[in-house]
Amino acid sequence: MILDCHIHMMSGKGNRDAFLHRLQEAGVDGGILCSLPPASFPHLGQSSTPEERLASVMYWTEPSEYLFPFYWIDPLEDTAVEQVEKAVEKGVSGFKVICNHFYPGNERALEVFKVIAEAGKPILFHSGILWDGTNSSQYNRPVGFEALLEVNGLRFALAHISWPWCDELIAVYGKYQSTRFRRKGFSTELFVDVTPGTPPIYREEALRKLLTVGYDVKDNVLFGTDCRAEDYNALQTQQRVTRDTEIFEVLGLSLEAIEKIYSKNLLRFVGVE
Numbered sequence: 001m002i003l004d005c006h007i008h009m010m011s012g013k014g015n016r017d018a019f020l021h022r023l024q025e026a027g028v029d030g031g032i033l034c035s036l037p038p039a040s041f042p043h044l045g046q047s048s049t050p051e052e053r054l055a056s057v058m059y060w061t062e063p064s065e066y067l068f069p070f071y072w073i074d075p076l077e078d079t080a081v082e083q084v085e086k087a088v089e090k091g092v093s094g095f096k097v098i099c100n101h102f103y104p105g106n107e108r109a110l111e112v113f114k115v116i117a118e119a120g121k122p123i124l125f126h127s128g129i130l131w132d133g134t135n136s137s138q139y140n141r142p143v144g145f146e147a148l149l150e151v152n153g154l155r156f157a158l159a160h161i162s163w164p165w166c167d168e169l170i171a172v173y174g175k176y177q178s179t180r181f182r183r184k185g186f187s188t189e190l191f192v193d194v195t196p197g198t199p200p201i202y203r204e205e206a207l208r209k210l211l212t213v214g215y216d217v218k219d220n221v222l223f224g225t226d227c228r229a230e231d232y233n234a235l236q237t238q239q240r241v242t243r244d245t246e247i248f249e250v251l252g253l254s255l256e257a258i259e260k261i262y263s264k265n266l267l268r269f270v271g272v273e
Contacts, residue, residue, distance in 0.1 A: 001263040002241065003066060004031030006124070006159060006195040006224030007232070012036050012048065012056050014230035020063060026234035027241070030066025031266065032124060033057060033229055034096040038074040041100070041132075050083050054090055060229060068093035068270045070124055075112035076102055084112060088119045093270045098126040099139040105147025117154035117188075122269050127158035128165060128197060142169040145190075149179060154188045155269060157222060160197030166206045174215050191269055192217065194261075195224030196240070204247050211251055221261045222269060 004023075023030070035057035036048050048056070054071055061067040071087040073080060073095050084095070095116055102109055104125070116123055125145065130136045142162045148154060162169035169192065176190040198206045210217060225240060227233050241262075248258050267273070 001029045001066075001259075002027055002223070003263045003266045004028050004225050004227070004237070005157070005193055005222040005266050005269070006226050007031055007033045007229055008226065009034060009036050009057060009060065009229045011230050012052075016060050016063070019060065019229045019232055022232040022234045026232070026237040028237060029263070030064050030068070031224070032068050032070050032094070032270070033061050034070045034124070035072045037072050037098075038077065040074045040076075041098070050079070050086075054083075054087055054092070058090060058092070070094045070096045072096040072098075073112070075109040076106065080108075080112045081115055084115050084119065088121060092121065094122040094124060096124050098130065099144075100130060100132060100134070100136045101139070103139050103147070104144045110147065110151060113148065113151045113154060117151050120153075120271060122155040122157065122191075122271070124157050124159060124193065126160070127162040127169065128160045129163065141165055142172045145172060146175065148188060149176070149186075152186060152188055155191065155271075156189075157191035157193045157269060159193040159195050159224070160226075161192060161194050161206050161210065163197040163199075163202065163206065166198070166202075166209060170210055170213055170215070173217065173220070174213075177215055189220070191220045191222055191265065193222045193224050194244075195222075195226050197226075200243075203243065204250070207244070207247050208251060211248075211253065218257050218260060219265055219268065222266050223262050 035053040057069040061069040069092050071092045127140050130140050142165050173190050225237050
């Protein structure tokens with residue numbers, strides 16, 4: 001089974017059945033589908049209300065057992081907590097956040113993240129260089145996500161191996177792992193989304209460092225593509241699976257470890273046992 005942890009809705013246009021067909025063509029059984037963006041991303045997709053964003057992502061994921069709806073939220077919006085509560089009520093599997101105008105440790109944002117953690121839902125964060133044409137990448141360095149040490153019980157993933165700050169991400173992952181032993185009752189857990197991100201020339205180096213550093217990462221690595229639901233690129237996905245599988249084999253990963261990266265870790269991330 002292959003599950004893609006990083007699929008975006010950007011226009012809300014297109015055909016749900018065509019999307020499902022392209023997933024099947026790519027050999028992908030499902031994954032995480034992020035809703036249309038909030039108002040703080042006017043250059044992406046179409047303008048839509050929170051209600052429309054929630055309804056559309058629920059509709060697109062409804063036919064498949066293994067498609068998990070993630071609601072994209074701006075935690076600094078005045079109604080952010082209410083949006084979280086409504087999305088949880090409607091059955092979302094988790095939340096998507098891109099810190100494009102605030103740091104992860106922003107006080108208002110942390111309050112929203114605590115509500116999400118209390119609901120038992122995970123967050124998929126962008127991390128690394130943010131190609132949005134604005135001065136925003138400063139908000140997405142991995143070390144900034146140390147602030148989530150104060151949100152106990154949260155499961156969260158940092159996308160794109162935080163490229164180009166891959167080494168920094170690995171160090172932050174190690175700190176979270178260490179904290180689980182140092183702090184009694186601490187259960188916040190960091191996952192690494194290996195969606196590119198990384199240009200091909202960096203790919204093997206980044207995966208080698210992540211998977212052979214010596215930290216216990218076997219249960220916390222997620223495969224993803226960053227494809228769009230409206231025109232999911234089946235050929236590109238097949239090529240990325242082939243390339244990454246070849247790297248995993250060169251690194252000597254077991255079939256069990258590869259299976260975890262492609263599917264089982266994502267199921268655990270979204271809370272499906």
